[in-house]
Amino acid sequence: xxxxxxxxxxxxxxxxxxxxxCAASGRATSRIxxxxxxxxxxxxxxxxxxxxxxxxxxxxxxxxVKGRFTISRNNNNNTVHLQMNDLGPEDTAVYxxxxxxxxxxxxxxxxxxxxxxxxxxxIVSS
Numbered sequence: 001x002x003x004x005x006x007x008x009x010x011x012x013x014x015x016x017x018x019x020x021x022c023a024a025s026g027r028a029t030s031r032i033x034x035x036x037x038x039x040x041x042x043x044x045x046x047x048x049x050x051x052x053x054x055x056x057x058x059x060x061x062x063x064x065v066k067g068r069f070t071i072s073r074n075n076n077n078n079t080v081h082l083q084m085n086d087l088g089p090e091d092t093a094v095y096x097x098x099x100x101x102x103x104x105x106x107x108x109x110x111x112x113x114x115x116x117x118x119x120x121x122x123i124v125s126s
Contacts (some may be wrong), residue, residue, distance in 0.1 A: 005025075017084060039109075046093075
C-alpha cells in the first residue's frame, strides 16, 4: 500500500505559477514511479508528468504541459513536486498525485493502474 498526500493547489491568474507537492508513504514506496494526472469534470484523467526512482530517474511530460511544467523528486523522503509556470485556463483541473510500478503503467489514468491521492484543485482565472 502507498499513501499519497497532495498540497499546493489554489487559485492563480493566467500567466501565473503554482507548485504542487506530494508526499508518499507506506510499505511499497521504494522504486516506484511518482507524478501527476489531472482531470476536468466529465473528462478522463490526463497524464501530466512522471519521474521514476533514482538520481537519474526518467522524466516524462504530457504534450500539453511540456515546456511549462517541471517535475522533481526527492528520493530521501519520497516527495514529488510539480512546478507549473505560464498557467492558462486550460490548466484548470483537479490534480492527482499517483504512484505506479513503472512509467508505462503510470500513463494509464484508470483507477486500478496505481495508487492515487485525494486530489488538489487548481483554478486558473482572472
